[in-house]
């Protein structure tokens with residue numbers, strides 16, 4: 032996303048410079064404030080449109096962004112907070128009049144309205160400004176709830192409903208974004224960028240509000256088997272989609288009648304011939320609890336695939352695979368592939384699978400132990416306990432692995448990345 036943003040913001044900067052060269056502005060309070068509004072407003076608007084598009088999960092998203100969706104979801108968060116920073120600068124822009132010695136002029140330009148449509152166009156400007164002020168005040172309450180979620184002080188389902196309001200906010204601000212530019216600016220490249228951001232952002236916002244995220248790549252399936260071990264559900268789903276999905280990729284699952292957004296789960300196993308997908312699902316909240324009550328024949332919707340955390344390991348060397356909690360799911364697919372490689376007499380790397388869990392008694396350990404044995408991988412289980420004693424990166428790295436693959440919470444991935452002395456290409460991770 033960084034590369035794409037460098038290109039987009041590079042264009043926006045060039046467009047702005049071109050505009051200033053074509054239409055230089057005097058250093059009056061009104062003109063300088065307008066420039067401040069344009070710079071901060073367009074930057075915030077582009078970022079907001081990007082965040083909308085990522086949230087809408089169109090089928091072409093990964094291809095255009097050049098990154099898997101798990102990383103884009105992490106980028107969505109950063110983009111959102113960067114947008115909030117530009118929004119704050121936009122709101123604070125009037126302070127510019129007190130910070131620099133500018134020529135004082137009245138803030139409103141005089142307009143001579145000569146016809147109906149010119150009147151409509153002229154009055155759309157203050158209308159857009161007024162709605163933007165009201166929406167920004169409401170937006171501050173949504174930002175507050177986002178900050179609470181960042182501090183884990185609000186539960187996901189409640190926060191998700193509040194966060195969805197960004198789509199309405201975007202639609203509500205569209206008039207202000209476009210109409211605040213002068214006619215000379217609208218017909219220059221910076222205006223085109225603003226209009227393009229508005230069109231694509233509104234399209235994404237409408238898709239989100241209609242509950243049509245990722246709909247072209249969503250199809251139905253039926254539960255073939257749902258077996259539990261403690262708080263872990265082993266779910267087998269029959270779907271024609273299995274033909275196009277690899278273990279390690281992830282999909283969004285939803286149940287008929289769901290009102291909330293669908294939930295992402297890694298595909299732990301895929302059998303294209305039998306047309307089945309296998310999932311390792313840990314109970315986390317109400318939705319996973321409801322899924323745990325599934326019976327064979329029940330309907331399920333599958334959207335995807337996304338992601339690139341597939342089992343592509345070399346034929347030799349020493350690998351460390353590190354999973355945190357439910358982050359074990361992709362490695363089940365990796366272990367299956369390793370098992371098949373050994374069974375077929377192919378060369379395969381030496382693998383140590385580190386699995387960090389809160390307690391050994393949590394579900395799924397016998398399953399993973401048996402599979403690791405069959406695949407010839409060494410399994411090391413780390414218990415964080417109720418005091419959350421994290422897996423020390425040094426412990427993982429003391430075996431001098433040639434490559435490392437991590438799937439877990441951001442803290443686990445970041446600590447291992449920071450300690451990793453090998454090349455960037457030999458460190459693979461999902462999402463962070």
Ligand SMILES: Cc1cc2nc3c(=O)[nH]c(=O)nc-3n(C[C@H](O)[C@H](O)[C@H](O)COP(=O)(O)OP(=O)(O)OC[C@H]3O[C@@H](n4cnc5c(N)ncnc54)[C@H](O)[C@@H]3O)c2cc1C
Nearest residue numbers: 187293294295296297311312313315316317318319357360
């Ligand atoms: C790329 C990816 C792959 C995942 N793969 C697996 C897997 O293979 N097995 C597994 O057990 N879990 C997996 N998860 C986590 C799983 O999505 C959540 O545990 C599940 O959505 C919880 O829903 P809930 O309503 O039961 O719990 P809630 O109480 O609603 O949520 C519990 C936590 O789950 C996460 N979560 C909930 N809904 C979403 C959502 N729509 N998008 C992203 N995160 C959400 C949040 O961190 C939340 O705090 C994965 C998550 C991601 C992002």
